[in-house]
Structure formats: C-alpha cells, structure tokens
Amino acid sequence: MASPLPISAAPSLADRVVFVTGASGGLGSALARACAAAGATVVLHGKTQRKLEALYDEIRAAGHPEPTILPLDLAKAGAEDFSNVASALQVQLGHLDALVHTAAALGTLGPIEHQSFDSWLTLLRVNVAAPMGLTRALLPLLDNAADASVVFTLDDRGETPRAYWGGYAVTKAGVGTLARELADEWENRERLRVNAVVPGPIHSPLRGRTHPGEDKSRLPTAQALVPLYLHLVAGQAKAESGQLVSAQAWLAGAPCTTPLRA
Numbered sequence: 001m002a003s004p005l006p007i008s009a010a011p012s013l014a015d016r017v018v019f020v021t022g023a024s025g026g027l028g029s030a031l032a033r034a035c036a037a038a039g040a041t042v043v044l045h046g047k048t049q050r051k052l053e054a055l056y057d058e059i060r061a062a063g064h065p066e067p068t069i070l071p072l073d074l075a076k077a078g079a080e081d082f083s084n085v086a087s088a089l090q091v092q093l094g095h096l097d098a099l100v101h102t103a104a105a106l107g108t109l110g111p112i113e114h115q116s117f118d119s120w121l122t123l124l125r126v127n128v129a130a131p132m133g134l135t136r137a138l139l140p141l142l143d144n145a146a147d148a149s150v151v152f153t154l155d156d157r158g159e160t161p162r163a164y165w166g167g168y169a170v171t172k173a174g175v176g177t178l179a180r181e182l183a184d185e186w187e188n189r190e191r192l193r194v195n196a197v198v199p200g201p202i203h204s205p206l207r208g209r210t211h212p213g214e215d216k217s218r219l220p221t222a223q224a225l226v227p228l229y230l231h232l233v234a235g236q237a238k239a240e241s242g243q244l245v246s247a248q249a250w251l252a253g254a255p256c257t258t259p260l261r262a
Contacts (some may be wrong), residue, residue, distance in 0.1 A: 244260050
C-alpha cells in the first residue's frame with residue numbers, strides 16, 4: 001500500500017560529496033545545481049565535456065563549492081573505468097555521501113522487428129550495467145560515510161511496460177530490479193540507504209523525444225522534483241529507506257511510496 005512521504009525543510013549538504021550521473025540532462029542538471037546551492041561538492045558526470053564545463057561555470061559563478069567534472073561515455077565504459085573513477089574520488093575528495101543515477105539512454109521506439117540488436121546492447125550498458133558497475137565501484141566510499149544514499153531513477157514504462165517501448169522499457173525494468181535487490185541486501189547497513197524514484201511525465205529533453213507534440217506547459221518541471229531528491233539524498237531516516245517513490249503522486253500530495261523489498 002502506498003504511503004505519504006513527509007518532507008521537512010531542505011537539508012544542508014555542507015561538507016557532503018554528491019555524485020550525479022547524467023548531470024547535463026534535464027533532471028540531472030536541476031539536481032546538481034540544487035545540491036551545489038545546498039553546500040555540496042557535486043561530481044558532475046556526463047558524456048559531453050562542453051555541457052559539463054558550462055554547468056561547472058554556472059555553479060562557480062553562483063559562489064557554490066567547486067564541483068568536479070567527470071566526462072564518461074557509459075555506453076563504452078567498463079569495470080576498469082568505474083574502478084578508476086572510485087580511486088580518483090578517493091584521492092581528490094576523500095569521501096562520497098550520495099550517488100544519484102539520472103543518466104539514461106532512450107534508443108529507438110517502435111516494433112521489435114524495427115529495433116537493432118546493437119542498440120539494445122547499448123541500452124543494456126547505459127541503463128543497467130553502468131548503474132551496477134558504478135554503484136559497485138563506489139560502494140567502499142559510500143560505506144565509509146556517516147550517512148550515505150543511493151537513488152535510482154526509474155520510469156513508468158519500466159514498471160508497466162507497453163508496446164513499442166523496446167529496449168528502453170526493458171532496461172528501466174532491469175535497473176528497477178537492481179534497486180530492489182540492493183534494498184534487500186542493504187537492509188541492515190545502518191549508514192547506507194537506497195531508494196528509487198519514478199519521475200513520471202516532466203518537462204525534459206527525454207520527454208520531448210518520446211512525446212514531441214505534447215503541450216510542455218502542462219508538465220511539471222524537473223526543478224519541481226528537486227526537493228524530493230534532496231530529501232532522499234540527505235533528509236531521510238534509515239528506517240524510511242528502501243522506498244519506491246512516485247514523484248507525480250508526491251507532487252499531488254497523495255500517498256506516493258511503496259516498499260522496494262517484497
């Protein structure tokens with residue numbers, strides 16, 4: 001049964017390190033800006049360095065803590081790359097307090113016979129293997145934090161698949177399964193929390209690709225979801241960990257959480 005998610009005032013992220021994948025995307029960039037404004041040192045991950053540099057400059061111009069740029073193509077990254085990321089963060093920053101997965105690849109939508117095998121392999125690497133590999137590599141850093149959080153971003157189509165959503169829906173279901181497994185594995189890790197968010201329809205570049213004719217003015221902005229993510233990053237008690245959150249229900253003030261663990 002779904003339950004409410006009470007959120008108090010925005011938490012301070014001073015002295016915290018928050019890693020945001022897909023930080024140059026619609027949701028990722030809004031969250032990265034908010035974390036920096038709350039005092040966090042943000043690790044900005046993305047595929048395109050130019051976009052990351054522009055976000056870096058914006059954060060610095062606002063007087064927030066200096067972020068770290070991490071350009072990495074998840075479609076090509078392997079276990080050694082993720083291990084190198086963890087080693088570099090250990091040397092440069094010394095700790096990690098939160099990992100938020102917002103990066104995702106859409107691929108092509110349409111009947112299965114029109115989809116390529118290679119495209120599915122890319123989706124599997126970006127949407128499932130990379131979140132697993134990065135979380136696995138960064139787990140020792142997260143384990144050493146006094147209060148650490150991992151947040152996965154899922155999708156309605158992964159939870160309730162429909163025709164023509166192809167490899168995107170399949171891989172978002174896969175990362176949802178990963179989140180559920182970790183909620184079970186980490187139940188007794190007192191300082192480590194894990195949650196998953198289903199944003200639903202929001203005004204974002206990905207939504208623009210899947211629904212190009214939609215009236216965007218009727219959609220919530222990515223910024224509207226930021227307080228929810230900030231709560232999961234730093235405002236949540238361990239006893240409330242392991243939740244699947246419907247952001248649309250949360251925005252409506254309705255019961256919005258169900259347990260990730262069966």
